[in-house]
Amino acid sequence: MSRPVILLGAGGHAKVVLEILRQIKQPVLGVIDPRLKQNHIKEWQGLPILGDDSDVSLYPTDKIFLANGIGSLPGQTLRCSVYRQFKSSGYTFITLVHPTAIIAEDITLAEGVQIMAGCILGTDVQIDENTLINTGTQLDHDCKVGKHCHLAPAVVLCGNVQVEDGCHLGPSSCVVQGCHLGQGAVLGAGSTLLCDLPKGHKYLAAKSQQPTKHSQ
Amino acid sequence: MSRPVILLGAGGHAKVVLEILRQIKQPVLGVIDPRLKQNHIKEWQGLPILGDDSDVSLYPTDKIFLANGIGSLPGQTLRCSVYRQFKSSGYTFITLVHPTAIIAEDITLAEGVQIMAGCILGTDVQIDENTLINTGTQLDHDCKVGKHCHLAPAVVLCGNVQVEDGCHLGPSSCVVQGCHLGQGAVLGAGSTLLCDLPKGHKYLAAKSQQPTKHSQ
């Protein structure tokens, strides 16, 4: 597992991925980012810019790992399509777990899964390819999460929750025990899901009160 | 404190309790579960099935500890009644703290309390018998929680909150500083309590918006 890593993307999520790579002392060759190449920028966060997506082919598929530094919001497909494109070219994505994450011994993490700082994953949790479990998110016992999902910061899944492929769970959302989220389902920030959510559906929190000027 | 443990129950919560017992290297004799005995199942999670509740009496009260592996939802009484039954027979329940929990030095945990992974307990917190503080839940300074309560995953108690016996606080619920929850009170998942809640009352979060099909 000691191949050097090429980081795809140079935005906010890429910075957080780079922090994990440095914490676990994984050597990083450089960064792939079309915009930075186009703007003739040579360096980012102390790493060389290696070019755009086409430049990855200069590196043999069995000599490097890729790290997906592209974030994800509802409606965005880039994180997923970049993963699929490089997988079809034969590359391997590194699976990353921040050293501060609390991980039961028997969990299963597929290729390219990213577990960020302070996450808690309980016994028998399973997470499929390229899924991003963001900062401080917790999954209780027996949760299963599909491919290409994003669980945003501070999401809470109680025990035995099933999340199908391509779901987006917004920050501070919560799913009670045993619920099922169909493919591509979207949970809004701060929402609490008490029942199943069908494929392709979204579920938003109650509308907040209007902001008002306070007396201070 | 080095007596071996018998685990009561073989469901989801029991798996999480077993994970703590293994992390702290506590020897476990086996599991008590009426359904598994009835179905002639001999093993669960690598442990022998020792029988049903009546089979516990084969073990002297001063040679073993019991661990309560029964979970708890509002309206369920099994976790509490099993605890009371075996206490009246003279048994002792082990108090469990997951090694990753953040615990101030001066907290007080009564018999059978269970503190799961990633919890944070501030200075002068007191928790009474058989209460379950579930994954990632945090109690700030001077909180007091009674007997037979369940604080579900990711509950937040600010400073000086008082929770009487038999309360259930749903996942991701929050209680602001200084509030009091009367006996048997229930907080819904994702709710935020800003005032006292009387004995036997429940308090639910605002109703969410209806799920809708999204355009993706």
Place this chain on the structure above:
Amino acid sequence: MSRPVILLGAGGHAKVVLEILRQIKQPVLGVIDPRLKQNHIKEWQGLPILGDDSDVSLYPTDKIFLANGIGSLPGQTLRCSVYRQFKSSGYTFITLVHPTAIIAEDITLAEGVQIMAGCILGTDVQIDENTLINTGTQLDHDCKVGKHCHLAPAVVLCGNVQVEDGCHLGPSSCVVQGCHLGQGAVLGAGSTLLCDLPKGHKYLAAKSQQPTKHSQ
């Protein structure tokens, strides 16, 4: 950085600050608290009562640090005014980070910042003077928080959130990525902010359902 510390205040927050000082083995000379002095109380939490604010002047500004043990709620100004008063007299406030906090290497914490147990601060986070980041609060990459703010327990800031001076974010509130909170803005407990909040405005969560007596 090995000067002894004088703790200002003797309430709930002061206890939590003292717990950090003891965990990091910082010597503490005693406590300043007008009420305790007035009541002729000599000791608090094992520390001597040194007097009221005027008694701080007995200690040279270059021989001690101060620790701000005064908490903060919306509309309260004491924590801020005490800080300013002693700064103008030439004193220095110690910056405190609980040893269990998860802190990226490149964050910037100004004088007097307090980071409580279990917080998570991502890469390039910046926090300005006298701001209190309370228990279990998490700030993702590139968040900036101004002076004299209080982020209550379990607040969640997604990436790139900007919080101006003097804001109060209630417990379990959440701000999605990229939002801006103007000076003195207030977020209610359990609220989820999806857009910018102007200077001097407050934003409250949706009203919960009325408590009802349940059938148990």
